[in-house]
Amino acid sequence: MKAAGFFVQNAPFLAAGALMTFMSSFGQTFFISIFAGEIQEAFGLSHGQWGGIYMMGTTLSALVMVWAGGLTDIFRVRVLGPVVLIGLAAACMAMSLNRLVWLLPLVVFSLRFFGQGMSSHIAVVAMARWFVATRGRALSTASLGFAFGEAFLPILFVALMTLIDWRYLWLVGAVLCLAGVPLLGWLLGKERTPKKLAKSPGNVGMHGLHWTRGQALRAPLFWIMVPATLGPAAFNTALFFHQVHLAEVKGWSHIELVSFFPLYTLVSIMAMVLSGWALDRFGAARLTPFYQLPMVASFLILAMASGPVAMFFGFLFLALTTGANAILPNAFWADFYGTAHIGSIKAMAAAVMVLGSAIGPGLTGLMIDLGFGLESQFIAIAGYFVFATVLMALGIGKAAPTLRRGSDQPNSRSQSHERT
Template identity: 25%
Template sequence: MNMIYFRLFYSNKKLLFVAILLTFFAGFGKTFLFSLYIPDMIKEFQLSTTGFALIYSIATITSGILVFYLGKLIDQTKIFTYSLMVAIGLVVSCCLLSFSYNLVLLFIAVLGMRLSGQGLMNHTSLTIISKRFKRCRGKALSLAIIGTPLGEAILPLVVAWGVHHYGWRPAILYSSMFLAIVLIPAIFLLKQKNKVIEKFPGTKPKVKTQHSNKKWTIKKLFRDQRFYLVALPVFLLSFLVTTLMFFLVPIAKSKNCSPELIAFAFPFFASGNFIATFFTGNLLDKISGTKVFPYFLWPFAMSIITLLYVNHPYAIFGAMFLAGASVGSGVTLESCMIAEIYGLKSLANLKSVFTSITILSTAIGPLITGILLDAGITFHLIFSVLILFIGLASLLSFKLQDEKIQLSFSKFAPIKTVKKLLIHK
């Protein structure tokens, strides 16, 4: 990390500090933390694994649909008010989960945590940064996203300790209290006027944002072929990482990994995420995102290959590091690509669409994989097919560099896009 990052953070410390906290605490709505509560929840509510997975998937899909509508409100609301409502939503949802004694309250609490945590907190943080920063947008996004790997490295250890010593209900209740004490007061920093300072030596942008004055509606977005070229890899990344996390224990045990070894793999995932986030952010301030975007899924393909073909228990460390690298690059690239291709005028509106895609893929991934496993299909075959999908998504996204496709519209964009890409003269 060069000195520009330190100068950028110091000059915009209040805004970036809140953005980091939002991505950090978004972990309370993500699968990697929910997995620590699930065994005790299943036992207490007398549910089968499939039964809880169904509740979790329906709540996730519902939250994805709600984000589609609620996410764009950030364009119409003050940043402070919107961020505060999202934070309060997560606090209330965590508190409600700790006092849920029937399936209705359980569903509402899980929905609230998935919506406000995984969905709106990341969306709020990255939208604020993408809108406020121009010259150093890539670097600023890298700093904001740092909360994600920090959460992945710290929160599981703290929550696991709390669940072990106090039980899952007190652990969630204490989490909600911690959120209320730390996050909500910090959000009041957004109420102050935070002038963005990003003009430093060596920060002149080499990438120009396109269509910055054009207003994009959802209808126009769905008719734009570039949307599908960006959406497919974004969908695939969330599908892959959620599936890997959901089935990490059985996959790791097939490699003779102990529970302790599996727990120690998460810091490697966070490290890969951390390093790739800063590397990608720095790169995006120098070259166009369309030139980087086709490659961000490649480390995940290498991660899957490592899990499939390397039988040593320590292979899980390398696999998790590579998976984390794809996540770090992908999250940074997604926000930059939307701003670079579609401009800033309708940023929150468009970002809400991609956030919904991400959330829906996290619901579909474990569900489809579970059905295939129940049908007798092996992990090896499932992940081998996913590698082929990574290759296809990567090849298709190279077409984002083609100027001829940049402004083409049609009523049947997905079909015509595939035809143009596969039958290219």
């Protein structure tokens, strides 16, 4: 399928995926952290208390995702998606209206669950299920919503905060989420796919089977992938969570460090698009084992960087894995476990990812308090990603031959199929 024809034919489905990933921004760390100072002041919280509340809400979100993520195997996107967006809007309203500190963990849980958790989960599961031969392009296109939100929402809302009280800005977020409900319904309101494809059971995984979650959890490959699933969420989040402290350690102003963020976002978008193309050409089995190697280089460089040139390359390598991480793991679960129960299986992976985003900031912060400096931690983190890469290479290398011939050959003729 030519690129132009692919985008035209599947525009509603791709746009629906991008809409859901963009809306997840309101529950992502990069957005919530904009208001950290105002939240701490309003509720009289120290850095440690706010970090503890954030970790508590995020961890609870990870636990609930284990169950809720499986709903994508039961309900269609045009049914489940609006419910999640309404829940996210309610969470934004709660952050705006809440005046009780004991309710704050519940508010954080709601933002993380409906935003970071379910909104992004619905999008990537839909792309993995609807598309086979063009799964890489579909995932990279839908994931542009992440990049767009990360690139523009912080700048916009920080600017608006100089004019509007921070609580009213959360109401703006609620309105945007509610506006997404009819838009999502319109995008997915019509069946535009031939019936024979709409009834397609999707592609199978290892040994020619559609794996259930129970089967996946009883086999070693899922657990081999856990360190790789947890790592980027934990340590990417930790890096940005401690950005002010990192600037102090390097002897820079905060604005000097932040000036590298646009580069990071641009390169991550490029890496995301390139990963989608490479996935369709080479397959998840060949690419997934090695996509975290740039993270090793990144944290080693960030540990030793003292000037802007080194920091440039540190963020460049970080962005390479960040972009690939939005594509390759999501395709991996579909390729190796089939698509019939992909929602339930991916929910476990999403729970690990959300848990990682809770553990990373808390663990690194504790280590800082114990006197283990951030630069020394970065060297240890680089070692962690070497470990995760070796595990992936061994596990995927052993499992790849069990894929049914053609199931991991993305160049074979296949088309997207709508199952919303």
